[in-house]
Amino acid sequence: MRADQVRKMFDGHAVLRGISLDVTRGELISIIGPSGCGKSTFLRCLNFLEIPDSGTVDIAGVTITRTGGRWTRQEEDAAHRLRAHVGMVFQSFNLFPHRTVLDNVMLAPVRVKRMPADEARAEALALLDKVGLSAMATRYPDTLSGGQQQRAAIARALAMRPDVMLYDEPTSALDPELAEEVLSVMRTLDNEGMTQLVVTHDMRFARAASDRVVFMDGGEIVEADDPDRLFVAPEDARTRRFLRSVL
Amino acid sequence: MKPGLMALLLALVMFLPVASHAAPLRWASDAEANVPFVFHDPADQSRLTGYEYEIAQAIARRLGRQTQFVQNDWDGLIPGLQRGLYDMVIDGIEITPEHEQGVLFSRPYYMTTERITVRRDQQGLDTLAALHGHVVGTLKDTTAERMLQADPSIRIRAYEEETNAYTDLKNGRLDAVLLDGTIALYYGSPDPDLKLAGAPIGQVAYGVAFAQGNSVLRDQVNAALDGMMRDGELHRILARWKLWTPAMAALTGDASTPEIAPEAWDHYRAATAPTAGWGARFDRYVSFLPLLLHGALLTFAVSACAMVLAVGLGLALALMRRYGPRWLGALATLYVEIVRGTPLLIQILFIFYALPGIGLRLSPFVAGVLALGMNYAAYEAENYRAGLQSVARGQIEAAIALNMTHFQALRFVVVPQAVRMVIPVMTNDFISLLKDSSLVSVITLTELSQTYVRLSSTYYDYFGTGLLIGVAYLLLGLPFVRLARLAEARFHTGRQRQGHI
Numbered sequence: 248m249r250a251d252q253v254r255k256m257f258d259g260h261a262v263l264r265g266i267s268l269d270v271t272r273g274e275l276i277s278i279i280g281p282s283g284c285g286k287s288t289f290l291r292c293l294n295f296l297e298i299p300d301s302g303t304v305d306i307a308g309v310t311i312t313r314t315g316g317r318w319t320r321q322e323e324d325a326a327h328r329l330r331a332h333v334g335m336v337f338q339s340f341n342l343f344p345h346r347t348v349l350d351n352v353m354l355a356p357v358r359v360k361r362m363p364a365d366e367a368r369a370e371a372l373a374l375l376d377k378v379g380l381s382a383m384a385t386r387y388p389d390t391l392s393g394g395q396q397q398r399a400a401i402a403r404a405l406a407m408r409p410d411v412m413l414y415d416e417p418t419s420a421l422d423p424e425l426a427e428e429v430l431s432v433m434r435t436l437d438n439e440g441m442t443q444l445v446v447t448h449d450m451r452f453a454r455a456a457s458d459r460v461v462f463m464d465g466g467e468i469v470e471a472d473d474p475d476r477l478f479v480a481p482e483d484a485r486t487r488r489f490l491r492s493v494l
Numbered sequence: 495m496k497p498g499l500m501a502l503l504l505a506l507v508m509f510l511p512v513a514s515h516a517a518p519l520r521w522a523s524d525a526e527a528n529v530p531f532v533f534h535d536p537a538d539q540s541r542l543t544g545y546e547y548e549i550a551q552a553i554a555r556r557l558g559r560q561t562q563f564v565q566n567d568w569d570g571l572i573p574g575l576q577r578g579l580y581d582m583v584i585d586g587i588e589i590t591p592e593h594e595q596g597v598l599f600s601r602p603y604y605m606t607t608e609r610i611t612v613r614r615d616q617q618g619l620d621t622l623a624a625l626h627g628h629v630v631g632t633l634k635d636t637t638a639e640r641m642l643q644a645d646p647s648i649r650i651r652a653y654e655e656e657t658n659a660y661t662d663l664k665n666g667r668l669d670a671v672l673l674d675g676t677i678a679l680y681y682g683s684p685d686p687d688l689k690l691a692g693a694p695i696g697q698v699a700y701g702v703a704f705a706q707g708n709s710v711l712r713d714q715v716n717a718a719l720d721g722m723m724r725d726g727e728l729h730r731i732l733a734r735w736k737l738w739t740p741a742m743a744a745l746t747g748d749a750s751t752p753e754i755a756p757e758a759w760d761h762y763r764a765a766t767a768p769t770a771g772w773g774a775r776f777d778r779y780v781s782f783l784p785l786l787l788h789g790a791l792l793t794f795a796v797s798a799c800a801m802v803l804a805v806g807l808g809l810a811l812a813l814m815r816r817y818g819p820r821w822l823g824a825l826a827t828l829y830v831e832i833v834r835g836t837p838l839l840i841q842i843l844f845i846f847y848a849l850p851g852i853g854l855r856l857s858p859f860v861a862g863v864l865a866l867g868m869n870y871a872a873y874e875a876e877n878y879r880a881g882l883q884s885v886a887r888g889q890i891e892a893a894i895a896l897n898m899t900h901f902q903a904l905r906f907v908v909v910p911q912a913v914r915m916v917i918p919v920m921t922n923d924f925i926s927l928l929k930d931s932s933l934v935s936v937i938t939l940t941e942l943s944q945t946y947v948r949l950s951s952t953y954y955d956y957f958g959t960g961l962l963i964g965v966a967y968l969l970l971g972l973p974f975v976r977l978a979r980l981a982e983a984r985f986h987t988g989r990q991r992q993g994h995i
Contacts, residue, residue, distance in 0.1 A: 337892060
């Protein structure tokens with residue numbers, strides 16, 4: 248997976264000033280930085296929930312290069328192909344409230360991939376088991392705790408068998424002990440070789456679990472390094488200032 | 495919808511009168527509250543009767559044709575004629591210069607005079623001049639009304655139904671009623687609280703009305719009437735109804751006085767005599783049930799079909815406005831504004847009577863469903879718009895991130911949630927649609943409300959019949975309320991509870 252010179256303006260204000268990042272298969276990368284630094288926008292540009300103004304995104308062999316101009320039908324088709332390889336988890340879970348947990352997980356495989364319902368159900372149940380929610384399959388999302396909902400959301404994303412998982416502040420809405428349930432699922436996936444990008448405020452997790460940590464500020468990557476080096480001996484003054492404020 | 499219900503609705507649609515040019519003589523009248531012209535036999539509501547009904551049958555027999563009766567609202571009789579819904583109208587239509595501008599008339603088949611009816615204890619109000627300064631009731635757009643208009647001091651109350659005029663006279667809202675002798679004889683004179691006052695006034699001639707230019711049929715009917723006057727058939731019919739008058743003798747040159755018992759008049763008097771005791775009253779109400787059922791079925795069929803249309807079209811409009819290209823959204827907005835800004839009654843009349851002008855002929859049922867459905871679609875569209883807006887943006891994002899297309903996201907994620915959210919409002923709308931469906935009675939559909947008008951005016955019983963009809967509406971509405979509860983429970987909305995995460 249690769250992003251190259253991704254730029255994005257909002258209302259004449261540059262949110263992303265040319266972000267480039269190469270990700271190796273199986274890596275877990277944490278993206279940290281102050282609020283408004285563009286880290287969430289960058290993540291959303293990777294699966295084109297936000298459309299970059301320019302730059303290239305290449306995931307699992309699908310390459311989309313933007314050079315300004317209108318978002319075309321062809322580009323949307325390409326984005327659709329690209330999203331088949333990318334799962335995403337949101338800060339507010341965004342489970343579908345009108346469907347049970349099991350139906351949430353099954354919906355996309357059945358409707359998008361046209362997978363037979365029996366097969367989809369079996370896979371969904373296996374995934375729910377994996378995130379520790381077997382007992383909750385027939386419950387509705389609003390009857391679950393936040394941590395359970397976020398684990399269901401992870402199972403839902405995994406059901407599409409993505410090559411890359413994107414997490415947009417997955418634990419920010421959770422109490423610490425509930426966050427831990429979610430983070431432990433992510434660690435398990437890391438051990439299984441899943442490629443994961445996590446936008447997070449959880450510095451302990453970033454430091455302990457990541458293969459690499461990316462520090463963003465003002466719409467650019469300031470520093471990207473091994474967590475121990477970045478947290479212990481950051482090279483840039485802005486990184487030091489940020490870490491001092493959050494640690 | 496269950497297949498059985500669908501089949502039932504389909505059958506209803508197919509058997510409702512549709513304009514066609516088959517052989518039977520199609521004639522129209524307003525058989526609601528229309529004694530002694532054309533009305534439903536009080537002793538057997540499924541049977542039409544009346545002296546004009548008998549005249550129509552006699553004419554058809556002489557033309558060697560079957561008859562096909564078309565019920566239409568009084569106000570719609572002439573427009574329906576011009577629209578070609580039927581071949582002719584027989585409903586005590588007065589031959590006046592004004593009427594002759596719109597239709598072709600046969601020769602008069604009946605002559606009568608105007609009569610004043612007052613309360614039994616009333617003295618003095620027995621001439622037109624004596625009505626000076628009083629409140630007087632009549633039917634709108636009649637010779638009687640024009641006579642009253644000659645004196646500006648008379649406060650005229652012009653009614654649609656003669657029964658309402660006489661009821662208001664009894665209740666003291668009117669000082670007198672001026673109406674045709676036929677009507678006064680049947681509505682005014684039998685009532686113990688009322689009496690006819692003074693001498694007959696003026697003269698009125700009734701004619702069969704045809705569409706302009708249909709002189710072929712007019713001539714045939716004239717010949718038939720001529721024959722009926724010569725061989726005494728008209729005399730016999732009118733005498734049975736106690737309606738033979740000196741004016742008729744003068745018109746037909748028939749001075750004979752044969753012994754003809756007023757059987758029809760006696761039959762009517764007996765059937766409408768005030769019922770003594772609750773037992774008789776109860777029996778009468780039981781006899782209403784088939785009619786009530788028929789009316790209720792039609793009300794339900796119209797409402798259910800209109801509902802399906804309203805929900806489908808409303809959703810389409812809402813989606814166009816929220817997710818469609820700008821021009822499509824503008825078009826949908828325009829539709830909603832126009833439909834919400836004009837009265838439903840006008841829309842129904844427009845669709846039924848005006849669209850044939852551009853080649854679109856719809857059966858009354860289809861026109862009624864279309865008008866109600868299209869009208870309610872505008873309101874449903876607004877509901878759905880609110881529903882769609884309340885579905886969180888994150889829901890679409892989650893769906894797109896799961897590699898759904900925008901269409902799939904709408905279909906599987908957004909719309910189901912929006913629908914669930916608007917179900918309570920929709921239930922209310924549907925119950926009000928059920929009631930608004932009474933407006934389709936103006937395009938010849940005898941649904942529940944029209945059944946009330948017919949029954950209550952036949953028996954002068956607005957109270958008991960009103961309660962019956964009210965109960966029928968409530969029973970019809972109940973399933974919708976239940977359905978909505980079930981749907982709500984099944985869909986398990988729960989978004990409100992998502993607050994605590």
